[in-house]
Amino acid sequence: MKRLNAYINHLFDGIPAGEQKDRVKEEIIRDLEEKVADLMDEGKSEEDAVNKVIVEFGDIDEIKRELDLPDNSARRGREMARLNLGFSLWGSGLIIALLIFINFYYTPGIIWFIYPTFAIAWWPLSMFYNWYRKKVDDK
The missing domain is CATH 1.10.287 (Helix Hairpins)
Structure with a gap:
């Protein structure tokens, strides 16, 4: 899960710090960890599950628009x-x-x-x- 946290932290690097950013980041990490857990329950290895979740997540352009930077x-x-x-x-x-x-x-x-x-x-x-x-x- 460290790799997942590092990936999300990297995506949010260019966004100014704030309460809204932290809240959105925590929510995304929680959702992605749930997806990883679901994929692992289906029989995937942790590494495969994390890779799949990262690929499916994509980028955060829409999230940046919602944060109204x-x-x-x-x-x-x-x-x-x-x-x-x-x-x-x-x-x-x-x-x-x-x-x-x-x-x-x-x-x-x-x-x-x-x-x-x-x-x-x-x-x-x-x-x-x-x-x-x-x-x-x-x-």
Whole structure:
């Protein structure tokens, strides 16, 4: 079982220490030890059972996401900022196109759509600033 504990400790090396990490690590070790015991009851040797459990366990990427590590939350924040920027560009573009259509369809002699366009342009500009700030902060 020392090999199993060493393997789990190695997987959790890059994760910052904390109560949640310790709790998850203990739970994983307990579950894996139970699996090893079950396989040994089925007739496998201890070494074969430990090897099988380690191979079946795989990696801990999903567990890292569940622990909400800072690097994952920062990446998620960047992705959300980029998504918000794209949404604001498309949304403001469609609103401005609607204003242009309304302007030229109903009052073609007076160009008034330019005034609300300046107000609408602040939306993607603020989203661009948010995205750029997150990008610079991460570097």
